[in-house]
Amino acid sequence: MHRFAKPSVFLKFTAPILPWLSALTVVLIAAGLYFSLIGSPVDYQQGHTVRIMYIHVPAAWMGLFCYVGMAICGAMSLIWKHPLADICARATAPVGATFTALCLITGSLWGEPMWGTWWVWDARLTSMLILLFLYLGYMALVNAFDDPERGSKAGSALALVGAVNVPIVKFSVDWWNTLHQPASIVRMDGPAVDPSMQLPLALMILGFTCYYFVVLILRVRLELNERRIRALHLSGMFEDPETPTSAKEQAYEAGHNAEAKQ
Amino acid sequence: MNGFLAILQRDLRLALRQGADSVMVVAFFIVTTTLFPFGVGPEVNILARIASGVIWVSALLAAMLSLERVFQADYEDGTLELLTLSPVSLELLILGKVLAHWLTTGLPLIIAAPLMAVMLNMDQDGFVTLMIAMLLGTPALSLIGAIGAALILGARRGGVLVSLLVLPLYIPVLIFGAGAVEAALLGISATAQLQIMAAILLLTLAAAPFATAHAVRQAME
Numbered sequence: 154m155h156r157f158a159k160p161s162v163f164l165k166f167t168a169p170i171l172p173w174l175s176a177l178t179v180v181l182i183a184a185g186l187y188f189s190l191i192g193s194p195v196d197y198q199q200g201h202t203v204r205i206m207y208i209h210v211p212a213a214w215m216g217l218f219c220y221v222g223m224a225i226c227g228a229m230s231l232i233w234k235h236p237l238a239d240i241c242a243r244a245t246a247p248v249g250a251t252f253t254a255l256c257l258i259t260g261s262l263w264g265e266p267m268w269g270t271w272w273v274w275d276a277r278l279t280s281m282l283i284l285l286f287l288y289l290g291y292m293a294l295v296n297a298f299d300d301p302e303r304g305s306k307a308g309s310a311l312a313l314v315g316a317v318n319v320p321i322v323k324f325s326v327d328w329w330n331t332l333h334q335p336a337s338i339v340r341m342d343g344p345a346v347d348p349s350m351q352l353p354l355a356l357m358i359l360g361f362t363c364y365y366f367v368v369l370i371l372r373v374r375l376e377l378n379e380r381r382i383r384a385l386h387l388s389g390m391f392e393d394p395e396t397p398t399s400a401k402e403q404a405y406e407a408g409h410n411a412e413a414k415q
Numbered sequence: 416m417n418g419f420l421a422i423l424q425r426d427l428r429l430a431l432r433q434g435a436d437s438v439m440v441v442a443f444f445i446v447t448t449t450l451f452p453f454g455v456g457p458e459v460n461i462l463a464r465i466a467s468g469v470i471w472v473s474a475l476l477a478a479m480l481s482l483e484r485v486f487q488a489d490y491e492d493g494t495l496e497l498l499t500l501s502p503v504s505l506e507l508l509i510l511g512k513v514l515a516h517w518l519t520t521g522l523p524l525i526i527a528a529p530l531m532a533v534m535l536n537m538d539q540d541g542f543v544t545l546m547i548a549m550l551l552g553t554p555a556l557s558l559i560g561a562i563g564a565a566l567i568l569g570a571r572r573g574g575v576l577v578s579l580l581v582l583p584l585y586i587p588v589l590i591f592g593a594g595a596v597e598a599a600l601l602g603i604s605a606t607a608q609l610q611i612m613a614a615i616l617l618l619t620l621a622a623a624p625f626a627t628a629h630a631v632r633q634a635m636e
Contacts, residue, residue: 297570
């Protein structure tokens with residue numbers, strides 16, 4: 154794992170993976186959308202409204218998944234001081250926040266016809282809202298310092314402290330009496346969702362997860378390249394019209410490897 | 416232990432000499448609480464119903480606003496750096512600072528709370544529970560808040576940022592604190608809520624000094 158923590162290795166390793174992963178994401182989400190919108194039966198009680206579930210549940214899963222990922226990256230950056238872990242944590246936060254917001258919005262749209270209300274202050278909804286606030290706090294904190302290094306470290310500590318909330322979200326439906334239904338997928342005696350609905354749900358969850366990794370790789374590559382360009386600008390090489398283009402490219406490549414050797 | 420007492424003494428003395436800080440926290444608490452009757456109307460029943468929540472939310476905000484005081488001044492004049500370098504463990508020193516913060520903000524709030532409860536027409540049955548709940552809750556607020564205060568050292572717009580970081584983490588204290596008073600007002604035993612609050616306090620007491628010390632060390636690098 155430490156081998157992949159070098160920026161140059163990451164760039165080299167992810168370049169061939171990215172197109173395949175993108176294609177997989179498109180296929181999974183396209184198939185998932187087909188099965189969830191057309192190829193699955195309507196619910197005997199909820200009618201077509203049940204189809205909101207195929208967006209809502211994967212989004213909720215991603216909200217938690219991204220937070221756990223962010224906290225693990227934060228721990229890695231604090232323990233081993235990998236610069237890449239910092240970048241991964243930073244890149245994960247907006248994605249996770251978006252999925253959490255998507256989960257809250259779709260849940261609200263689903264709640265209106267089913268519960269007769271857009272919002273209730275029950276434990277599951279409230280803890281999910283707190284998760285969104287934690288994401289927002291993290292993003293505000295990492296960008297609040299002049300020194301990005303310091304921002305990442307403070308953010309990592311906050312991500313770890315906020316991880317207390319993750320089990321609360323997961324088990325809120327068991328610990329409190331909530332309007333939100335109890336766990337029906339990840340539980341001891343197997344999923345309680347009908348098999349005809351499990352397939353589109355699984356496809357969408359996998360698709361969303363792949364989508365996250367595609368975005369993560371893109372964002373990390375962007376950040377690495379930005380840093381490299383900034384470093385080259387500071388060195389003044391780009392401003393010099395005498396330097397031939399090939400030399401600039403060489404310096405760019407060398408920069409990556411120099412960073413990796415540190 | 417000497418270091419702990421020394422820092423506690425120093426922070427208390429600073430707070431007492433400056434004086435205004437503690438008074439300001441209580442004044443803020445009272446003013447915020449007074450705003451609610453203007454906002455929701457002076458109807459006695461409604462005020463009595465929302466009293467526990469209003470008092471807790473105001474206490475939360477008052478405790479949060481005073482957080483900057485814990486580390487900011489020491490950070491700016493370099494004291495914090497010397498504390499980090501001292502042979503006494505930083506966790507213990509931070510515990511001393513947090514205790515001083517609680518004594519100068521949490522304790523006055525607990526004393527002011529029954530007064531505001533009277534003004535909001537809260538039923539007398541809830542008074543004792545309110546004070547016990549605040550006795551358990553406000554130290555936890557100081558401990559959690561210290562983490563946030565340490566994280567924002569050196570940040571731009573730290574004051575706004577600390578609210579975004581700390582308020583989500585304050586929510587459990589608010590839920591069980593207001594819940595305990597609610598239970599007492601309904602005539603049910605509030606033991607369960609108070610026990611959970613004691614658990615929160617113990618957990619933060621065990622974990623928060625380490626997280627705070629870690630954040631302070633980072634700020635010093």
